[in-house]
Amino acid sequence: MSGLRARQKADRHRRIIEAAAELFREAGYEGAKIETIAAQAEVSIGTIYNYYENKGDILGAIVSMEVNEVLNAGRGVVANPPANVGDALDTLLGIYIEHSLHYLSKEMWRQAMAISTQLPDSPFGQAYTGLDRSLTEQIRALIARLQEIGLARRDIDGPALGELIFNNMNMMFIEFVKRDEARIAELRTAIRRQNRILVAAIAV
């Protein structure tokens, strides 16, 4: 049996997330009150806390969906990378960055990032760290692929390089979401400029 209880549970999860996503978008994270989310999802305040440990975890569920989509989109690039190191990196990181504001506003990103460092052991804190690691692994996979194909030098420390590239992009992205007026195009240009140093060092 699919179980009445299990079905109701999934349904309530969905209603809470949908209500929260809408309110976060309309009123911002701080502006969206748990009371309002509860009303909109037609559950009580207590029920929300039965499903999520705290307000941040609700945002976390939304962020996780977004990042997982990005990871999926990245798979194609790793499997079939452009024919030189510079373009390969630019394409993969470009996917990450261009996707980033589809569902999440800069304010939501700021909150999500803040919560993940503030409460690294909360469910979302751990999930976020895991997502960062997955992104790092994907970049590492791309580098390994490029080394395999013979586009990148084999004597380079691939894992360390992958982490370096991810860390740099991530910090640039953090600065990007901190400034509302910052544009995606400028972010990509700046990252490309930094990566050029690395590309020169590792391209065969």
Add this chain to the structure above:
Amino acid sequence: MSGLRARQKADRHRRIIEAAAELFREAGYEGAKIETIAAQAEVSIGTIYNYYENKGDILGAIVSMEVNEVLNAGRGVVANPPANVGDALDTLLGIYIEHSLHYLSKEMWRQAMAISTQLPDSPFGQAYTGLDRSLTEQIRALIARLQEIGLARRDIDGPALGELIFNNMNMMFIEFVKRDEARIAELRTAIRRQNRILVAAIAV
């Protein structure tokens, strides 16, 4: 006249910061109540909010003092760098990292970082961004110095490289403060490993 009002103001600032620093250390950031800080500083709650916009700004004042000390310590290295690129970078970043936990616990760092991304336009948010920029500039200055002396290639994009090195260190530091069990020695080793790639690319 030095002004009674001005003197009282400076005195109250000092008392608030001292009380807060002590309580943050003893009870942690979340554990330190504004009410208690006010009592210990012998001012009212309202007065604290007259001096600082919010609880985060109090922590911010403490963090700023710490980072400024680090910047000062770094000046010596820039003025008189070790005789090869790898050691020069390692020495400067080593100063940053080794100093970092002198006055501030990991929990305080987590809070400070979280606040700076959560409220980038608050007084502390802006100050923190400024501090990051100063650290980046110091690394850039070191690279420029190494290029001058002839230890680093002149055809490298120094500013971009400086930002890359800072961003990577900073992100590694963020992950470090997120895990209570992480050790400074491991952090330095990991950063050294990553920088090795860069050092190989830029040393003459």
Add this chain to the structure above:
DNA sequence: CACAAAAACAGAATTGACTCAATTTTAGAA
């Protein structure tokens, strides 16, 4: 010195996230 305006202070009231004890609903055994 007396006084009015400006600045700073005080702490009660507000606000919103989160808790918890009581109530309701579901599962499944008899």
Add this chain to the structure above:
DNA sequence: TTCTAAAATTGAGTCAATTCTGTTTTTGTG
């Protein structure tokens, strides 16, 4: 169908940051 234990829901209550308004202190002028 009836009953009981377990699971889930509810919302009033708690707690701590922040706001707000009335009071006090300081300053500078006549």
